Amino acid sequence: MTTGPETTTRPPMDAPALVTHADLVADRRRARRRSKRARGGLVTFLSFLFSLALIAVIGAALLFVWGQRQFEGPGPLQQEATYLVPKGGGLDTIAAGLARKGIVSDPRIFELGVRYEKAGSELKAGEYAFAPGASMRSVMETLRSGNSILHSVTIPEGWTVQQIYARLAGDETLVGDMPATAPEGTLLPETYKFTRGMSRAELVAQMTAAQSKLVSEIWAGRQSDLPVKDIGQFVTLASIVEKETGVDAERPHVASVFVNRLRQGMRLQSDPTIIYGIWGGAGKPAGEPIRQSHIAGETPYNTYVIRGLPPGPIANPGRAALEAVAHPLDTRDLYFVADGTGGHAFAATLSEHNTNVRKYREIERRNGTAQAAEPTGTGASLE
Structure with missing residues (x-):
């Protein structure tokens, strides 16, 4: 019996391959190995990051400790020094300036230390002194305290505005131009304290405000029957009164003479008004006597010519003179003249006054000062 060629039956080409249990087990093993490798890489990466963070924390801590020691430790200053903190100066500007002066060793550490202490907005303008070896912390505390170096300028009682301005213009601790000339009598004579860098205009404004306040207070408490029309007079x-005597105890007595003269309609006959009318705020030149031509000179201030008060102050009066006018001594005196001892001799009559003038001129002759000075007081230049 003859058979045909052997025929092999094959599955279709697109039929899925059979997956055995062994294949599934192998796949699971391979997946576990891949997962383990991934987890291992992540752990390694995270460990690296943690190590970096730890190193950074340790480094920052060491840096903080070092910076703190620098901030707290002795500074580089070898001898006492001063530094002027400008108004409106920022912390970076202050730190750089301190470093330039050799007061702090590193401006960045000083700035960071101040910021850490939250003191950046508390540093005050002014001039400060620092001891040798001052730490950055002590420098910061000094600037926070506001205890800056104070300079002073003394304005004597009876100075004119021109004289006061000349002194302020020549004071090198002040800055800026002089303001417009203040009216005579509006600046309070006293000692003013200020920090280096204060402007001249600021100080003049302070002097003006102080005089205005003082005058208003004394005027409000004045004797009610004074023969003056207003606060200006x-x-x-x-x-x-201020220009006539520098003796505090005499001022109320001098004031009483002028008050009595005003009440009686007499001319005040005050030598300082002659001087102001001729030479103004500059004052009489040294060695220049008051001449008869000066006495007769028609200026608005010459109280030997005009009746009543001049049109304005002839100087800047202080508290004692203002108080003396507000509360003059109760007398009948109408005259006074220098007595040769720094004070004055007072008189109620012209005869008594002339006697006092002769006594003074005799003292001048004995002392050899007759050409160097004139008696001062009411009618002193006329005998």
Whole structure:
């Protein structure tokens, strides 16, 4: 029996391959190995990051400790030094300036230390002194305290505005130009304290405000029957009293003479008004006597010519002169003249006054000063 060629039956080409249990087990093993490798790489990466963070924390801590020691430790200053903190200066500007002066060793550490202490907005303008070896912390605390170096300028009582401005213009601890000339009598004579760098205009404003406050207070408590019309005349009379005597105890007595003369309609006949009318705020030149031509000179301030008070103050009166005019001594005196001892001799009559003038001129002759000075007081230049 003859058979045909052997025929092999094959599955279709697109039929899925049979997956055995062994294959599934192998796949699971391979997946576990891949997962383990991935987890291992992540752990390694995370460990690296942690190590970096740890190193950074340790480094920052060491840096903080080092910076703190620098901030707290002795500074580089070898001898006492000063530094002027400008108004409106920022922390970076202050730190750089301190470093330039050799007061702090590193401006960045100082700035960071101040910021860490939250003191950046508490540093005050002014001039400060620092001891040798001052730490950055002590420098910061000094600037926070506001205890800056104070300079002073003394304005004597009876100075004119021109004289006061000349002194302020020549003071090198002040800055800026002089302001417009203040009216005579509006600046309070006293000692003013200020920090280096204060402007001249600021100080003049302070002097003006102080005088205005003082005059207003004394005017409000004045004797009610004074022969002055307003606060301006009050200051004018006080300026004349101020120029007539430098003896505190005498001022109320001098004021009483001028008050009595005003009440009786007499001319005040005050030598300082002659001087102001001729030479103004500059004052009489040294060695220049008051001449008869000066006495007769028609200026608005010459109280030997005009009746009543001059048109304004002839100087800046202080508290004592203002108080003296507000509360003059109760006397009948109408005259006074220098007595040769720094004070004055007072008189109620012209005869008594002339006697006092002769006594003074005799003292001048004995001392050899007759050409160097004139007696001062009411009618002193006329005998």
